[in-house]
Amino acid sequence: MGRFFQMLVFCLQFMATSAVFSQTYDDPAIKATAAEIHAAAFTLDTHADVPTYMVSHPRFDIAKEHDARATDSRVDFPRMKQGGMDAMFFAVYLGQGARTKAGNADAKRRAKVLFDTIHKAIADHPEWAGVATTPEEAYSLEKEGKRAIFIGVENGWAIGDELSLLKTYYDWGARYMTLSHTRNNDICDSSNDPKGPEHHGLSTFGKEVVKEMNRLGMLVDISHTSDETFWDCLELSKAPIVASHSSARALYNHPRNLSDEMIKALAAKGGVIQMNMYSGYLRAENPKRVAAMAALRKKYPRINELTDAERKERQAELQEIYKQYPNRLATLQQVVDHIDHIVELVGVDHVGIGADLDGGGGVRGMYDVSEAGNLTYELVKRGYSEEDIKKIWSGNFFRVMKEAQRVANTLN
């Protein structure tokens, strides 16, 4: 490669990188409009793993402000206030364990610990927040200057094979349940189980679960479930269904995301898809990095059988790949690209935010909850109206919650 050409490539690379770095949120005109809309909108994020963070960090004080980079905590009450975040769903999350009698008992015990942790964190700080189970309760907490905390159960394994536990969890505040996590369970197939489908959608028990959730007014959440499960739920559920933290497969082909066909069908039945901010679901990794990693695996196929010298060599090559192709976080612009796509596909009434903070979510531009205002900035910048932004931030999801309650009333 000639010297001149090398310089040119370098300059182009530099420009591309600095275009990313130059993404700021300080254009005075946009900033003023965005700040006004952000304050006027009721902001809701429908998926955060704060309870899991709290359980694994027993000294964590949710009423104190934390440094996101030093602690890797992405949510606390002071930062919710800074970010103008009025309400969040805290997840009672369980990674899938054994589907045995003992396993199910353990799931039930762990779910209770998470519920208790949420209720205690709020009870300890009534000046900061309250538990909400309806949009109306959330609005009145906001009027009192407090944050509203909703609860969602992530992984239907939390009920094991006991249908009656749905009512128990409903009474403890849960208003949605994500039917599975990354493995199949007794309710349905997951999007990511390496074993593939087991029930081909909802199991017989899973169908009873959806019916009971409809009766209670608990939202059916299909994030993490397989496509077949999605279609079964859509057909069976009498209330609209939700994806509490998923994105668009058209922008990044991942089984955790929804295809255009699925998004259209979800919207046709009044549902909503809430944008995840986990980088691994938003965009493909740099193909050069993927190729370099594949080449490395080919060069050293059996890691356990390497000599010390080979191991050292491989390690050096691995570090070089990391250096050359750093795995940088996705950007807030990429999140809004997903929103744009869904709005083009089905209009503005079926999309919202479920950032998965403390569960791997957080992008450049919204690394933690304190930066939530940047999302409104980006939406204003792209020409979304105040009315649209209010729908995206909570109007759409609250519409579905109210509809689920209305349906429940007709079933009781």
Ligand SMILES: [Zn+2]
């Ligand atoms: Zn999740």
